[in-house]
Amino acid sequence: MAGYRPRVIVLSKKPGQSFGFLLRVEQGEDGHLIRNLERGSPAKLVGLKDGDRILRVNGTYVDEMDHTRVVDLVKESGTSVTFHVLDVASYKQAKTEGVDLSDQHATPTQHAMNGVGGGAPKPKLCYLAKSSGGYGFSLRSIKDERGDVGMFMTEVAPGGVAGRAGVKTNDRLIEVNGENTENATHDQIIEKIKASGSSVMFLLVDEDTDRFYKIKRIRIGAGLATAKLLPLKPRIADLVKGSDGYGYFLRTEPNKTGHFIRDIDRGSPAERAGLKEMDRLVAVEGVEVDGCSHEQVVDRIRQCGSKCCLLVVDEDTDKLYKMVRVLGSIFLDGFRK
Missing domain, CATH: 2.30.42.10 (PDZ domain)
Incomplete structure (x- = not known):
């Protein structure tokens, strides 16, 4: 399954809580689809996307399984379930090319866990x-x-x-x-x-x-992994829009990768929320933005309306986390716990 490597999602919830998505089959679409992701839910925070296809549930290949049985497998998992998922574009391309999606030798390229208390243990x-x-x-x-x-x-x-x-x-x-x-x-x-x-x-x-x-x-x-033991931590900034907006600009910088907070207005919602000059933006409402264009990130913030939750890191924290050579996924550890 080279070129079509699934993401491993370890999804946890509290007793009585839902995972925050619907699992559907739809006319004209192959596979078991992730739909109706709830804002702030475990599924949303861990990075599941609308249209993702579930290939495995707790290691069991389900792409060709009856949908009712797949739903039962998820329910039987209790408060923690492990998915292998493929994004919609990769899934459709793999189907077009006749790729064997049940190939267990494929190595997942991305892992994510939402880290809700009582869930799976973490490195x-x-x-x-x-x-x-x-x-x-x-x-x-x-x-x-x-x-x-x-x-x-x-x-x-x-x-x-x-x-x-x-x-x-x-x-x-x-x-x-x-x-x-x-x-x-x-x-x-x-x-x-x-x-x-x-x-x-x-x-x-x-x-x-x-x-x-x-x-x-x-x-x-x-x-x-959990990043709780590291000496420097990402910061969560909860912003409530004022009459003049949030009071900062989001910019790209020469010779730097990422989206940076600049030109914070004195006394603005951004300053009150603790944003600092040259903070790098990692996530918007629990969804990481490293792979997004500047226009996509700006649009995502606009879609938040009058309230927006940002995850940011200063330069020293950024350097520390880059020692582990991963993108923003571990920054999300503990987000909204």
Whole structure:
């Protein structure tokens, strides 16, 4: 299924809450379609799009399954469900070309989780800034309960750099500075850490989280991670439009990628909401905008009406998150929790 790689969506909700979408079949359309996404719902916040096709539910291929059975599979999942989805354009093109969408060897390119409390466990990102005493941990190759060999954190010093960053003994190492190291040797990983200089970013999983993703057959990546342990955080700005608008301009900048907040009016709704000059805009109403044109982002903000919720990062926060080499998905961790 090369060229048609689905997104993995781990969708969670609170008991009694809905996921916030309808699953439909429609005349003249193939597949099971995502429709009627509710604003602010778990489905909307995790990045499901109108017209997305569900290919798998909790690992089960459903594209050719009876629609009623697919709905039942979702209901039987309870408060957490894992979807493999394909956007409408890719799905239709794949169907036209006769692509086998049931191919389990396809590697998903994007993972997303809405992170509602009580849902699926998350890998964790830990940022370590070396002190004079080093990082305060050891790394060892250990065979886990399934017989798989991995690199695990050991001898984590209480109160040391690693311990304060959230590293726990027996955490398994997945990535170093955004690069997967699961197939690297001990010596290769040590060299990567040394080459990183005075700071390093780890992607780690504890035993329970590791088991969860192995059972789901989902490859672990930074796009699935929680960023709660990182020292710098994105900011949520809730704006209520005044008589003169929101009081800022959204601009693109030479030699920079993204959409930036500029020219904030003194005393404006933008200033009161905490926006700062040169903040980079990550998401509008929980939907990331990195891949959007400037005109599309402006239009999305206009469609919000008199109230708009923006997720932004300053320059230092942006640099920190870019160490893990993913787009805006992990910025959305905790959005609207």
